[in-house]
Amino acid sequence: MEGTERTKPEGGRETRTIAVDLVARVEGEGALRVTVKDGTVQDVELRIFEPPRFFEAFLQGRHYSEVPDIVARICGICPVAYQMSAVHALEQIFAVKVEGTLRDLRRLLYCGEWIESHALHVYLLQAPDFLGYDSGIAMAKDHAAVVTRGLRLKKAGNAIMTLLGGRSVHPVSVQVGGFSRVPLRRELEALKDELLWARDAAMETVRWVASFEFPDFTPDYTYVALRHPDEYPLNEGQIVASNGLQISVSEFEQHFTEHQVAYSNALHCTLQGAPYLVGPLARLNLNQKHLTLLTTQALADLGLALPLRNPFHGIIARAVEVLYALDESLRLIERYEPPPLPSLPVTVRAGIGMACTEAPRGILYHRYHVDGDGLIREAKIVPPTSQNQGRIEQDLRLFMPRLLSRPDNEVALECERVIRCYDPCISCATHFLKLDIKREGAM
Numbered sequence: 332m333e334g335t336e337r338t339k340p341e342g343g344r345e346t347r348t349i350a351v352d353l354v355a356r357v358e359g360e361g362a363l364r365v366t367v368k369d370g371t372v373q374d375v376e377l378r379i380f381e382p383p384r385f386f387e388a389f390l391q392g393r394h395y396s397e398v399p400d401i402v403a404r405i406c407g408i409c410p411v412a413y414q415m416s417a418v419h420a421l422e423q424i425f426a427v428k429v430e431g432t433l434r435d436l437r438r439l440l441y442c443g444e445w446i447e448s449h450a451l452h453v454y455l456l457q458a459p460d461f462l463g464y465d466s467g468i469a470m471a472k473d474h475a476a477v478v479t480r481g482l483r484l485k486k487a488g489n490a491i492m493t494l495l496g497g498r499s500v501h502p503v504s505v506q507v508g509g510f511s512r513v514p515l516r517r518e519l520e521a522l523k524d525e526l527l528w529a530r531d532a533a534m535e536t537v538r539w540v541a542s543f544e545f546p547d548f549t550p551d552y553t554y555v556a557l558r559h560p561d562e563y564p565l566n567e568g569q570i571v572a573s574n575g576l577q578i579s580v581s582e583f584e585q586h587f588t589e590h591q592v593a594y595s596n597a598l599h600c601t602l603q604g605a606p607y608l609v610g611p612l613a614r615l616n617l618n619q620k621h622l623t624l625l626t627t628q629a630l631a632d633l634g635l636a637l638p639l640r641n642p643f644h645g646i647i648a649r650a651v652e653v654l655y656a657l658d659e660s661l662r663l664i665e666r667y668e669p670p671p672l673p674s675l676p677v678t679v680r681a682g683i684g685m686a687c688t689e690a691p692r693g694i695l696y697h698r699y700h701v702d703g704d705g706l707i708r709e710a711k712i713v714p715p716t717s718q719n720q721g722r723i724e725q726d727l728r729l730f731m732p733r734l735l736s737r738p739d740n741e742v743a744l745e746c747e748r749v750i751r752c753y754d755p756c757i758s759c760a761t762h763f764l765k766l767d768i769k770r771e772g773a774m
Contacts, residue, residue, distance in 0.1 A: 361755070363746055364594075365731060368771040372731045375724045377750075379597035390710040395421050395507060395679070395701055402697075402712070403501040408451065411444040411492065412690030413712075414505040415566055416697040419686030421507045424701050425677050432670040433509045434566075436495060439663045440502070441565045441688070442656040443491025446529070447499070448691035449611070449649040449656075450488060452754045453540060454481025457646050460748045461543040477539070480532050484653065487529040490522055491660060509674030519664045526661055533654040534629055540650045541633045549640040550729055552722070553602060554613035557689050563621040563655060564614065566688050571617055572602065580687040583696050589713065599721050600713055606721030609693025610753065611648035612639055623658045626651060642726055642752040649691075649754075679705040690715050692754055716755050723753055 362378040386405055390398060398417045403410035415437060422429065429437065454477070455467035464470040471478040489499040494514055496502020504511045555576075557568035571577045578586060589598040601607070615622075616638035622630075630637070630651065639648060681703045687696045693715030700709040726749050734742045 363727070363750070364769065365727065365742075365746065366769045366771065367731075367735060370735060372728055372735075373771075375727045375731070376592075376594045377720055377724050377727075379595045379720070387710040387712055390699075390707045393707050395699075395705045395707060398699070398707065399505045399507070400501075400503065403503075403505075405712075405714075407500050408448050409444055409690050409692070410501050411440055411496065411505070412688060412695050413697075414502065415441060415688045416686050416695045416712075417699070418505060418507050419566065419688065420684040420697045420699050421701065423684035423686060424682035424699065425507070425680060427508050427675055427677055429509060429675060432668060433513075433673075433675070435663045435667065436510065436513060437505075438565050439491060439660055440495040440505070442660045442663075443488045443495065445565075445656040445691050446488025446653055446660075447485045447492065448488070449653045450481055450485040450536075452691075453536065453646055453649050453653070454478060454484070456754065457751050458540070458543075460751060461540075461646075480535070484529055484532055484536070487522075487525050487657070490525065494518055494522065506674060508677045509670075509672075511673060513669055513673045516667055516669060519667050523661065523664060526657055526664070530625075530654065530657040530661065533650065533657050534625075537629050537647070537650045537654055538633065540646045541635060543646070545641055545643045546730075547641075548643065548726075548730060550642070550726060552612075552640065553605065553607040554616050554638075555602060555607045555609050555694065555718075556613040556617045557687060557694060558618055559621070561621075563618050563659070564689050570687060570694065572607065573613075573617065576602070580696070581685050583685065583687065583713075584698070587696075587713070587718075589717070595720070597720060598717050600718040601721060606725050607718070608642075608722045609715050609718050610645065611652050611691075612642070612645050613693065614689060615639065615648045615651060622651075623655055623662075625658050626655045629654060642749065645752045645754070652691075679703070692716060693718060716753075719753050719755070723750055723755075726752075 364374075364376045364378060366373040384405070386402065390401060393401065398421065399414045402413035402417045405413050459465065459467055459470045462470055462474070467478060492499040492502060495504065495510070497504040497512070552573070554573040556571065557564035558571040559568035569577055569579060570583060576586065587600055587602055588604070589600045592599055619637045635647065679701075681701060683698065683700045685696070685698045687694050689695070695715055696711075696713040698711040699707055702708050727746060730745070730749050731742075734745050737745075
């Protein structure tokens with residue numbers, strides 16, 4: 332729904348306010364307000380008006396064993412990310428080191444989440460922008476085979492999550508020290524045929540999205556991601572940035588700062604006072620040497636040279652990560668032998684632990700303070716979307732000048748396209764974006 336108001340204040344200059352109340356394919360409740368005065372962009376505000384959800388407060392006083400189930404409810408699309416950051420932080424306190432097969436299973440579970448989350452965004456949320464449709468449903472009328480491929484890809488990721496996590500939404504088997512249950516080898520082997528199909532489909536997906544027409548837009552980004560010495564980052568690694576930063580996860584709060592803005596219920600997180608970018612583009616650009624041979628070859632065959640600097644190329648990065656995650660999943664399944672126990676013993680002790688893992692949308696930081704009884708005294712969670720908010724606003728400021736001569740409805744759609752490059756996170760359900768553009772003075 333769109334609304335336009337025109338007023339003429341003193342001096343005869345026209346002020347225009349455009350409101351788009353229901354814009355599909357944006358994850359999370361929010362509004363965008365752009366103020367244009369005399370043909371110049373004066374201000375951009377990405378307003379997150381969804382009420383605070385208080386998960387950090389909910390965790391206080393809870394037993395550590397309850398944390399994985401509670402934090403999984405933060406997001407229906409990326410629950411594994413919240414569980415993995417939580418258990419790693421708690422295991423740091425209890426001096427539990429999960430290695431070998433149990434570590435492989437956690438990595439495999441995370442791969443399942445990357446596959447289903449990225450496939451959803453690529454096929455149903457962002458691809459319609461490039462092909463000229465207002466929804467994935469509308470796109471399916473003309474591209475049924477393509478959308479069917481995307482849904483089947485997503486289902487392959489969900490199958491991994493269901494087997495390892497007990498269910499695909501809000502998994503229940505993850506716990507501190509490992510899992511409540513681990514699969515039999517034949518159960519994992521049963522996934523292989525579908526994952527082999529999915530890997531071929533992911534290769535086609537990379538080719539497909541690389542053929543899209545992309546706006547010429549290359550802002551100067553500071554990329555931030557995890558980096559592991561031996562593998563593409565999922566659960567572990569140092570925090571690195573394209574500006575040379577290289578720190579342990581325990582140093583996160585010394586360099587990254589959250590602050591409140593008057594127009595949003597969501598905190599903004601900055602690196603040394605400046606916005607930065609997390610997510611697939613950042614991971615790909617900072618960790619390209621750890622891609623599998625198949626993934627590297629796919630990029631080379633398409634003539635795609637890293638780093639990718641255009642935010643609209645995020646759809647390519649997501650497709651590449653789907654291919655990587657499927658290749659990695661098959662590797663982990665091939666070498667799997669069930670461990671003797673599904674979980675390591677835990678000795679409770681008081682302490683503070685921090686961990687950071689790579690959610691589909693970027694790094695996800697958790698910190699917990701636990702007392703001697705195993706109760707949570709304090710919790711801090713910094714999700715990827717809050718880290719990207721400032722960067723989204725910067726992109727909009729830079730992108731808007733090329734749009735100012737166009738009709739307001741077209742400006743709104745183009746702004747949404749920029750926001751969807753970041754895949755802002757769904758919190759339990761799909762919501763909508765309200766766009767409000769205020770124009771003051773002459774164009």
